[in-house]
Amino acid sequence: MRIVIVGGGASGMMCAIAAAKFGSDVTLLEKNEKLGKKIYITGKGRCNVTNFCSAQEFLNNVVSNEKFLFSAINKFSPYDTYDFFQNYLSLKIERGNRVFPESDKSSDVIKSLEKAMTEYGVKVVLNCCVNAVKGTEFDYKIYTDCGEYVADRVVIATGGKSYPSTGSTGDGYKIAKSFGLKLIDPKPALCPIITKQAVKEIEGITLKNVELSAYSNGKLIRKEFGEMLFTANGVSGPIALTISSFINREKNVLLKLDFKPALNFETLDARIVRELNDPNRKVLKSVMRSLLPERLVRYLLRICNLSGDKPTSQVTKSDRICIVNTLKGLEFDVRSLAPFEQAIITSGGIAVDELTPQMESRKRKGLFFVGETVDVDALTGGFNLQIAFSTGYVAALKASQVKG
Ligand SMILES: Cc1cc2nc3c(=O)[nH]c(=O)nc-3n(C[C@H](O)[C@H](O)[C@H](O)COP(=O)(O)OP(=O)(O)OC[C@H]3O[C@@H](n4cnc5c(N)ncnc54)[C@H](O)[C@@H]3O)c2cc1C
Known part of the structure; x- marks a missing residue:
C-alpha cells in the first residue's frame, strides 16, 4: 500500500512507523525544516509522553468525544506507548502517572520516533508544505511546494491551530473542507x-x-x-x-x-x-x-x-x-x-461523525484524519500525545489493510 502522511508531528510519525511496520510504502511530508517541533516544547521541554494508566482512566481524562476514542485507545493504549518508547529510551513515571523520558529531554522522544522511522524505511520529506489533496480511494494526488505525490491512502496529521509557530496552522481543516467534511469550530483549550x-x-x-x-x-x-x-x-x-x-x-x-x-x-x-x-x-x-x-x-x-x-x-x-x-x-x-498562540491544544476540528473509529473518512475511503485535526481533546497529563499516538496507530492499521 502506498501511503502518504501529511505532517511530521506525534500522530504523523507514529502513523508512519506503524504503517511501515505493517508493510506499507510510506512517505511522510513535513512543511518544517525538522520533525516534531511541537513535541520539542511539550511538558516544558521534558515531554510528558503519555500517562501510565488503563484505557478507562485515559477516557476519564478526555474532554471531547471520549466514546469515539474507545476503539483507538484499546488498540494502542498508554501501556503500548510506554512499551514502544522503552525500546528506544529510558522512561520514568512521575506524580499522577505522568511518563517522561529519564533524560528530561523532549528531543530524545523526537529522536526515538525518527530512529523508528529509519528502522522501518519511512521516506521523510522536509520543507514540503502540502497545499491540496485530491482524488478518491486508491488514487490520491497530493499537491505540495515540492512537487506532486500519488498515493493509495492519505493520512492528514497536520495538528490543530495552537502554537502556530510550530507549524500547526489548521491546514488539515482546509483539506477536510475541500472533501466536504464537517468541521466543529476550532477553539483554544488548556489555555x-x-x-x-x-x-x-x-x-x-x-x-x-x-x-x-x-x-x-x-x-x-x-x-x-x-x-x-x-x-x-x-x-x-x-x-x-x-x-x-x-x-x-x-x-x-x-x-x-x-x-x-x-x-x-x-x-x-x-x-x-x-x-x-x-x-x-x-x-x-x-x-x-x-x-x-x-x-x-x-x-x-x-x-x-x-x-x-x-x-x-x-x-x-x-x-x-x-x-x-x-x-x-x-x-x-x-x-x-487566550488566543491559539497560548493554547496547549485545540478543541474542535473534524467532526467525529465524519470518521470511522479507525479515523477514516466515511465519505472518502482511503482518506484519514488523526491527532489534533480531529474534534477530540483531553486534559493535561500526557493524554493529548496519547490521542495522537493511538489515532495515528489505528489509521496505520486500517490504511495498511491490516485486520486489527
Ligand atoms: C506548549 C505545549 C505543551 C504541551 N505539552 C504536552 C505534554 O507534555 N503532553 C501531552 O500529552 N501533550 C502536550 N501538548 C499537546 C500535544 O503536543 C499535541 O496534542 C500533539 O503534539 C498533537 O500532535 P499532532 O500530530 O496531532 O499535531 P502536531 O504536533 O501539531 O503536528 C502537526 C505537524 O504537521 C505539520 N504540518 C501542518 N500543516 C502542514 C502542511 N500543510 N504540510 C506539511 N506539514 C504540515 C506541522 O508542521 C507539524 O509538524 C502540548 C502542547 C503545547 C503547545
Whole structure:
C-alpha cells in the first residue's frame, strides 16, 4: 500500500512507523525544516509522553468525544506507548502517572520516533508544505511546494491551530473542507482565561488549594480544586487551564473563586470574628493579611468598599458578610479565552461523525484524519500525545489493510 502522511508531528510519525511496520510504502511530508517541533516544547521541554494508566482512566481524562476514542485507545493504549518508547529510551513515571523520558529531554522522544522511522524505511520529506489533496480511494494526488505525490491512502496529521509557530496552522481543516467534511469550530483549550474585570494589580499572585467554578447562564459547568495564578488580564495555572477546556464552547461564562474551600461560610466568619477580637490586630487589613497575600487584601477590600485602616472594633456584621462572600466566591466574567498562540491544544476540528473509529473518512475511503485535526481533546497529563499516538496507530492499521 502506498501511503502518504501529511505532517511530521506525534500522530504523523507514529502513523508512519506503524504503517511501515505493517508493510506499507510510506512517505511522510513535513512543511518544517525538522520533525516534531511541537513535541520539542511539550511538558516544558521534558515531554510528558503519555500517562501510565488503563484505557478507562485515559477516557476519564478526555474532554471531547471520549466514546469515539474507545476503539483507538484499546488498540494502542498508554501501556503500548510506554512499551514502544522503552525500546528506544529510558522512561520514568512521575506524580499522577505522568511518563517522561529519564533524560528530561523532549528531543530524545523526537529522536526515538525518527530512529523508528529509519528502522522501518519511512521516506521523510522536509520543507514540503502540502497545499491540496485530491482524488478518491486508491488514487490520491497530493499537491505540495515540492512537487506532486500519488498515493493509495492519505493520512492528514497536520495538528490543530495552537502554537502556530510550530507549524500547526489548521491546514488539515482546509483539506477536510475541500472533501466536504464537517468541521466543529476550532477553539483554544488548556489555555489562560481573559476576564472582563481588571486584575493587573494582582498579576503574578499564585494561589494554592483554591476552588474555581465556571457557570454558563447560571448553570455549573465545572469545578476544579488546586493551584491557579493571576495574569495581566485574567487567570491561568493548572485549574484555570482545565476549566478553559470545559468552557470554550459556552457563552456568558462566570467564574467564581473560592479562596477557602475547606471552610464553609459560618466557619470562615467565625475565624474572622476570632481574628477581629485578637488584641494584636488593630485594623482590618491585618486581619485580612492572616487570610490572603497583601496585594489581594487591597483588591478584595475595595470590592467590599472597605478601608484596610478601619479599626477592628468598628467592623460590622454586614462588613463581615461581604468579606466572607467575596472570599467564598469572588466573581469574574469571562471576556474570552487566550488566543491559539497560548493554547496547549485545540478543541474542535473534524467532526467525529465524519470518521470511522479507525479515523477514516466515511465519505472518502482511503482518506484519514488523526491527532489534533480531529474534534477530540483531553486534559493535561500526557493524554493529548496519547490521542495522537493511538489515532495515528489505528489509521496505520486500517490504511495498511491490516485486520486489527
Ligand atoms: C506548549 C505545549 C505543551 C504541551 N505539552 C504536552 C505534554 O507534555 N503532553 C501531552 O500529552 N501533550 C502536550 N501538548 C499537546 C500535544 O503536543 C499535541 O496534542 C500533539 O503534539 C498533537 O500532535 P499532532 O500530530 O496531532 O499535531 P502536531 O504536533 O501539531 O503536528 C502537526 C505537524 O504537521 C505539520 N504540518 C501542518 N500543516 C502542514 C502542511 N500543510 N504540510 C506539511 N506539514 C504540515 C506541522 O508542521 C507539524 O509538524 C502540548 C502542547 C503545547 C503547545
